[in-house]
Amino acid sequence: MASAIEVRGLTKRYAAVTAVAGIDFSVAPGTVFAFLGPNGAGKTTTTEILEGLRRATSGEVRVLGLDPWADGTALHRRIGVIPQDFRFFEKITPKEAVEYYAALFGTHPDPPDLLRRVELPDKAGARFDTLSGGQKQKLGLALSLVNDPEICFLDEPTTGLDPHARRAIWEVIRGLKREGRTVFLTTHYLEEAELLADRVAIIHHGRIIASGTPTEIIQAHGRPERLRVRAAPALADYLRQHLREPVTATDGFVDVELADSHDALRVLSAVQASGIPWDDFSTLRDHLEDVFVRLVGPMDDGALREGGSA
Amino acid sequence: MRPARIGADFRVVVRSYVRNPVALFFSLIFPIILIGLFGLIFSSIGSGSTPLYVLNEDGNSPLSVQFLAELNSTSVVSVNVVSSATVSPGNFAAWLGQNDYVAGLIVPDGFAANYTAHRPVNVTVYTNPEDSASEGAVLGAVTGVENAFNLRAACSTNATCAPVLGFTSLRVGSQVYSYIDYLIPGLIGFSILTSPMFSLVDITSSYRKEGIFRQLSLTPLTRGEWLTSRVLWYIALTFVAAAIMIATGVEVFGAHVTLTLGLVPFLIVGPFFFVSLGMLAGSVARTPESAALIGNIITFPMMFLSGTFFQVSQFPPYLQSFAHLLPLYYVIDGMNQVMLFANYTRALTDLVLVLAGSIVIFLLAIRLFKWRDE
Numbered sequence: 277m278a279s280a281i282e283v284r285g286l287t288k289r290y291a292a293v294t295a296v297a298g299i300d301f302s303v304a305p306g307t308v309f310a311f312l313g314p315n316g317a318g319k320t321t322t323t324e325i326l327e328g329l330r331r332a333t334s335g336e337v338r339v340l341g342l343d344p345w346a347d348g349t350a351l352h353r354r355i356g357v358i359p360q361d362f363r364f365f366e367k368i369t370p371k372e373a374v375e376y377y378a379a380l381f382g383t384h385p386d387p388p389d390l391l392r393r394v395e396l397p398d399k400a401g402a403r404f405d406t407l408s409g410g411q412k413q414k415l416g417l418a419l420s421l422v423n424d425p426e427i428c429f430l431d432e433p434t435t436g437l438d439p440h441a442r443r444a445i446w447e448v449i450r451g452l453k454r455e456g457r458t459v460f461l462t463t464h465y466l467e468e469a470e471l472l473a474d475r476v477a478i479i480h481h482g483r484i485i486a487s488g489t490p491t492e493i494i495q496a497h498g499r500p501e502r503l504r505v506r507a508a509p510a511l512a513d514y515l516r517q518h519l520r521e522p523v524t525a526t527d528g529f530v531d532v533e534l535a536d537s538h539d540a541l542r543v544l545s546a547v548q549a550s551g552i553p554w555d556d557f558s559t560l561r562d563h564l565e566d567v568f569v570r571l572v573g574p575m576d577d578g579a580l581r582e583g584g585s586a
Numbered sequence: 587m588r589p590a591r592i593g594a595d596f597r598v599v600v601r602s603y604v605r606n607p608v609a610l611f612f613s614l615i616f617p618i619i620l621i622g623l624f625g626l627i628f629s630s631i632g633s634g635s636t637p638l639y640v641l642n643e644d645g646n647s648p649l650s651v652q653f654l655a656e657l658n659s660t661s662v663v664s665v666n667v668v669s670s671a672t673v674s675p676g677n678f679a680a681w682l683g684q685n686d687y688v689a690g691l692i693v694p695d696g697f698a699a700n701y702t703a704h705r706p707v708n709v710t711v712y713t714n715p716e717d718s719a720s721e722g723a724v725l726g727a728v729t730g731v732e733n734a735f736n737l738r739a740a741c742s743t744n745a746t747c748a749p750v751l752g753f754t755s756l757r758v759g760s761q762v763y764s765y766i767d768y769l770i771p772g773l774i775g776f777s778i779l780t781s782p783m784f785s786l787v788d789i790t791s792s793y794r795k796e797g798i799f800r801q802l803s804l805t806p807l808t809r810g811e812w813l814t815s816r817v818l819w820y821i822a823l824t825f826v827a828a829a830i831m832i833a834t835g836v837e838v839f840g841a842h843v844t845l846t847l848g849l850v851p852f853l854i855v856g857p858f859f860f861v862s863l864g865m866l867a868g869s870v871a872r873t874p875e876s877a878a879l880i881g882n883i884i885t886f887p888m889m890f891l892s893g894t895f896f897q898v899s900q901f902p903p904y905l906q907s908f909a910h911l912l913p914l915y916y917v918i919d920g921m922n923q924v925m926l927f928a929n930y931t932r933a934l935t936d937l938v939l940v941l942a943g944s945i946v947i948f949l950l951a952i953r954l955f956k957w958r959d960e
Contacts, residue, residue, distance in 0.1 A: 327804065329800060329803065329804075348803075349806065352803075352804050352805065352806065353806065355804075357801075357804050359797055359800065359801065361797070362801070363796040363797055363798055363801070364798065364801070365598055365602050365798070366602070367601060367602045367605035367606060368598055368601060368602065372597075372598070372601065375594075376594050376595075376597070376598050377805060379590060379591065379593070379594030380591050380594055380595075380805040380806055380807050381805060381806060382590070382806075403605070
């Protein structure tokens with residue numbers, strides 16, 4: 277089956293600045309694709325080009341087989357978009373907003389049902405300017421579903437939301453995938469990408485520097501699994517003499533890299549044999565977040581960690 | 587253009603509006619306050635010197651020019667000489683009436699020759715007896731200056747001092763209108779201008795900044811449909827505001843206005859023009875702040891110089907020329923023509939001008955207004 281999204285050699289230049297410098301990727305239908313990158317990496321520009329809101333400087337872009345800029349009107353009937361920081365007419369209620377969108381698209385969704393899907397049924401009659409940030413975002417999500425879209429573009433849908441609201445949005449995203457829709461997700465939260473995405477691409481300075489499944493990316497760019505014990509640096513010296521594995525000592529911890537998880541037992545025996553006091557052992561495995569930090573450095577605005585905001 | 591989409595957008599506009607007390611106040615209550623305020627202030631105050639429009643048939647002879655100069659120096663009247671190309675003596679009275687002028691004077695052909703030869707000669711004075719203050723002032727001024735001329739002419743040559751100059755007094759060709767009569771079309775025009783201009787300039791720039799247009803660009807709604815639903819709403823609002831203002835003016839201040847179907851086209855084309863202009867101004871501005879500035883630069887001169895609170899015909903000539911450049915002038919003048927003077931020919935000219943302008947501005951606004959960036 278053809279790709280839902282196909283991008284070849286996409287470039288976007290603004291005067292002297294190159295925001296996107298020739299990227300390629302494709303998204304298979306019915307999958308969740310997470311597009312990651314620090315602020316200013318070219319994430320939003322790429323997303324807006326895919327949505328037909330911005331014109332590419334060069335390269336080929338096909339979304340559902342259509343050129344988003346030239347065929348925007350046709351494309352918009354088949355995609356749903358929820359922008360970052362969704363805003364709407366202040367005095368309009370969620371129920372009225374859904375009815376409005378339905379009339380514009382000529383579709384007939386059941387407003388209470390749609391609002392229930394995004395966990396907003398009790399606010400159906402509240403004016404937009406009285407909704408919380410999370411409730412506004414949920415309304416944006418509901419509106420993006422009014423036209424029963426084949427692809428949903430979600431631009432940082434959980435930024436600034438409390439943990440409960442974030443999990444609610446995750447459930448909706450999983451539901452979209454179950455219904456066979458393609459989801460194009462940009463996010464600041466690496467945990468979110470790891471949990472939800474089938475495939476991930478990391479963009480940095482306008483170029484894709486890593487792509488694949490979360491596991492593939494961790495394997496390709498992450499460090500090996502490590503065994504960690506709390507002990508004096510003397511233990512590190514002892515282990516370096518008695519083991520082949522690389523050993524490091526930092527902040528009162530001694531880490532031993534494991535080529536294979538099964539080596540853990542042998543390493544632990546060596547620790548015990550040293551006679552040096554130790555406790556608190558654990559194994560460490562890189563997450564997408566660790567890989568991301570290694571590849572692009574910490575995010576400028578600290579949004580990498582839970583609870584940050586854009 | 588899909589009526590269903592315009593209808594859906596129209597419902598959103600109406601709800602946004604009626605749920606916003608500030609917007610409702612400025613559209614419906616504020617004009618009534620203005621009517622009350624200006625009605626109370628100006629209905630009791632007389633004007634200073636009365637403008638006297640003069641048709642000099644004596645070919646600007648030195649003597650007639652001197653006569654007019656002395657009239658002007660009384661400070662009771664201010665003489666404005668009208669070119670004979672503008673109006674003939676035969677329809678001078680009607681012309682005065684159409685232009686809301688309360689006083690006119692014709693200096694006849696042979697004025698200087700007769701005066702020099704001591705043959706009696708009459709100037710013709712047009713006044714409006716219903717405007718008694720200006721009538722008294724004008725007749726008094728003319729009598730005074732003629733007496734001086736008679737004394738100089740007659741007494742220098744004969745002992746009887748028989749008067750040479752006299753005047754014939756006639757009425758201008760219309761009934762006189764009080765300030766409140768002009769204030770009603772003026773304030774309907776004020777409302778037609780300010781409600782859409784302030785609102786559209788603001789929302790066009792702020793919706794863009796907030797990304798609401800970006801959001802709407804992802805739906806099938808077109809820019810033309812978006813603008814059309816706003817035009818329709820402001821037309822509806824204008825009808826309501828006009829009804830309230832006419833009722834207040836007539837009931838509270840005893841205004842005399844004719845309610846005619848001829849008013850309807852102006853209540854439609856006027857909002858059409860200013861909704862489009864507001865969107866255009868909001869589109870060319872880069873920020874809401876600069877949009878407000880552009881909006882004010884366009885709106886403020888029109889608020890005062892288009893015949894809203896003050897009749898354009900009482901402005902100095904250079905200001906009148908400026909007023910004729912303002913679109914709102916033609917909206918208000920057209921409403922004056924249908925509500926007060928029953929001059930439908932002139933109203934039609936006004937209407938055609940405004941309609942043509944509206945179409946140009948509407949198309950320009952849609953063209954320059956961008957849902958999305960390059």
